[in-house]
Amino acid sequence: MESQAVKPKFAIMKGRDLPLSGPALVQLLRAVLGKGVPVRFRAKGFSMSPFIKNEDVVTVSPLQDASQSVGDVIAFVLQGTDKLCVHRVVGKRGDRFLTKGDNSSATDEAVPRERILGSVTKVERNGKEVFLGLGLERFLIAFLGGRGLLLPLILPMWKLLRIIVKRSPS
Numbered sequence: 280m281e282s283q284a285v286k287p288k289f290a291i292m293k294g295r296d297l298p299l300s301g302p303a304l305v306q307l308l309r310a311v312l313g314k315g316v317p318v319r320f321r322a323k324g325f326s327m328s329p330f331i332k333n334e335d336v337v338t339v340s341p342l343q344d345a346s347q348s349v350g351d352v353i354a355f356v357l358q359g360t361d362k363l364c365v366h367r368v369v370g371k372r373g374d375r376f377l378t379k380g381d382n383s384s385a386t387d388e389a390v391p392r393e394r395i396l397g398s399v400t401k402v403e404r405n406g407k408e409v410f411l412g413l414g415l416e417r418f419l420i421a422f423l424g425g426r427g428l429l430l431p432l433i434l435p436m437w438k439l440l441r442i443i444v445k446r447s448p449s
Contacts, residue, residue, distance in 0.1 A: 302361035305396070308354065312341045312397045326380030327352070327365060329433070330412030330420070331402050337365060338401035347376055349425075350417030352399035355390050365399060367417070369425030379424050381412070386425070 304320065311318045317340040322331050331337060331352070339354045347353055351368045355378070366387060370377035375389035402409040412420060423429040 305356055305361050305363050308339065308363065308396050312339065315341050317341070317400065322365065326383050327367070328382040330381050330409070331365065332404060335409065336403040337399055339397040340400040341397050342395065347395065347398065350421040352413065352417070353378065354396045354399065356394045356396065358388055358394070367421055367424060369421045377425070381420060381424055381429060384427060384430070
């Protein structure tokens with residue numbers, strides 16, 4: 280008997296985005312990450328700016344161990360919804376994780392381990408990898424963010440850096 284190639288029911292062509300959001304995106308992430316495979320998608324929103332900006336390509340990898348640490352950026356499902364959220368771990372309360380957007384003034388609700396889908400392991404902006412925010416500096420970002428000090432400290436530095444970059448000869 281001759282074997283026939285099985286056609287996939289779902290395929291994404293290279294260079295094309297699959298427009299998913301809400302419950303559909305969460306279901307896809309659960310399915311793919313559950314198979315041990317990383318997932319890439321375009322970030323929507325500004326809550327993690329300036330480290331993850333709107334339209335950056337984010338890679339979420341399956342969790343490698345049972346414990347996330349302060350400073351890690353995680354993808355999780357918001358309580359009471361089927362919406363995806365990507366925020367930084369700023370603390371722990373028992374077996375739950377306190378998360379917060381780097382551009383947010385308020386800490387999210389405590390996230391139980393079972394609602395965490397994976398960890399952000401890579402961020403790309405305009406085709407180039409963004410290194411700031413996922414390295415060792417993530418601990419300082421989490422410390423300052425968890426105490427509401429990140430935005431007051433980073434905004435003046437960001438403005439100064441933009442002025443310097445604009446004035447520098449190309």
